Amino acid sequence: MTSTDRRGGRPRKGTLDKRSDVLAAARRVFGRVGYVGASIDMIATEAEVSTRTIYNHFTNKEQLFAVALTESSQQVAAAHEAIIDRNLPGDLAAPNLESALIELATQWRKPDNATAEHFAVVRRIQAGGEDFPADLVDAWQEAGPRRVRRTLAEHFAALGTRGLLHIDDPAIAARHYIALITTDWNSDAELEESVSTGVRTFLYGHLPRPATG
Structure with missing residues (x-):
């Protein structure tokens, strides 16, 4: 929300705009210099x-970090859940399963400028070697990665119930799928090869087993 500064006729940012600006800036700074290296200044x-x-909105750097990371995690999780729902609908047919899983992986892995700041912080956390507060890291996991894994596990469980996949443990299957599709890549061709290979490897372990007599 903005208002007009009568003295200059320029738009003046409202409280919500400033809060959003602070959160975006915090993610950029935390992504560049880490939690310890960042300062409110x-x-x-x-x-x-x-x-x-900043102090009008947040008590201290720790709270700012927590809100900046968990809010963006929730946004990323919602986007991933939408991708999962779109590609693994309840009426998915067996012949389309492999292509659906490949398309899901491709959309999952495509770069998104809107989330670049978020993942810059995530990469610092995952790299280790920095003292990110453990409770804040746990809050991030719950708001984002764990939430998405649960959604994916629910869809895999449904596919298992319908006989399209062999699923012993949906949660483990979700972890396997994510691990197989998140390898490094440097070009669109490498991305395509990476997700295709990952999905086929996943299906090798999770396609229904032929009945034995």
């Missing part, structure tokens, strides 16, 4: 606001 400069503005 650095984030204020990045957001082009005063430190007072």
